[in-house]
Amino acid sequence: MQQLTYASFVESCIEELKALQEEFKNKYNVNSYENWFYNQVKGLLTFNTGQNEINFRYEEVGTFSTTSNTWKWAWDNENTLPEVKENIGRVKDFGTESNFNKLTNGYFESSEEEAWEFTAIATKLLNGIGVYRPVSDHLMIFMVILDHLDNQEAQDIKDRYVECADHEYRRRAFVCKHLNRQHKVGFEEAFETVENMELSDDDDLQAWCAECELVREREGEWSDNSMAFAEIKLVCELCYFEMKELNLGHR
Template structure:
């Protein structure tokens, strides 16, 4: 196995990122937008001014705490969703291959300069088109942007998610009103599901209780009468699986 001089490699990655960032800023001018917003569930970073939006897919690389001067890799952060951290595991694998401890340890003392170094390495390994660090007073989040997402596609992605008072922003799901009582009433699904499964955009989690299933069968499927009885509600996927666990004890 050929060894790589880590300081030289990291420095080369930083120079590559600076060049890449110049090209990225010239193409998209993200600093010209008034607002920014990122969402782990959708995996989208959005810049906006009024109705004008610019969207990118992103990977969260890690966070740097200005309070404790520590770095934490996203793959070691249980609060970061798999949708935006799975690709970051490449850095851990790279570090293990070449014996670079700071790429394999989840949490350690560091500096903001080193955080940018890690981000530059990530941009190279996952072939990012640019990097971004949202403004924050204490916890700095470092991201690598992987692709531009056109407005229509971004809207379609965002429409698949709902804001939940308990679980924040999650994939939408549909349940009958009887399941909202959060007690055992039976649990019928349109297809077998499990937590964190990948769904096609045209698919949704859908469930209804035993009584709804009786009416549905009496009506030979879903029609105006069976839908009225079900009184379908929109919930987030986390609520959906909590209801499923109450009824089926699947865990």
């Protein structure tokens, strides 16, 4: 069997990407929208004009710095949030298997052209449907678009996050109205939690105070009465763990 060379692999990835990107452009016409923005916390890339919007899930491939002419893979970048680099490690694994050093070194001198090559490779390995490359100051951010979300799917993702005055965008959590970040009131949880834990779509962080626990026990369950007493409110995940820390003194 002929061994795969890096050069021929890159070439085939670039060819595939050109075709994919053409298809992507024709299908979604993203350039016709007035605005675009991405949200690392939610892993969403959004284009809109007024109320009319289109959403995609994306993964960050890496960034190219036009000041230092260096490439940094997203898996090597601690500023890149986990939500947008869940899969990019596959490119590194592939590089290890194939002995392609450029896929396994995290950070090195490079060029914009090469950055596109890496993005083409990532698109192939992650089964992307297209790419996007916003620029932020001196950084070119290379993204693989994983899939298109309809408005309901996008809304479901957005709903899982809240904007907190102290912590910006975070995952949502629910607590009773008595829990706060100043005074100990006890802390009971629906299930054992740790910060940044994986949560399935049906699970939310939920906690309530000692008094709510008493009412709940008296009622035997979360009834209309205990719910009315608790008046569950929405907080961000970080606030939730600050409350837990305050009350339980450990994380």
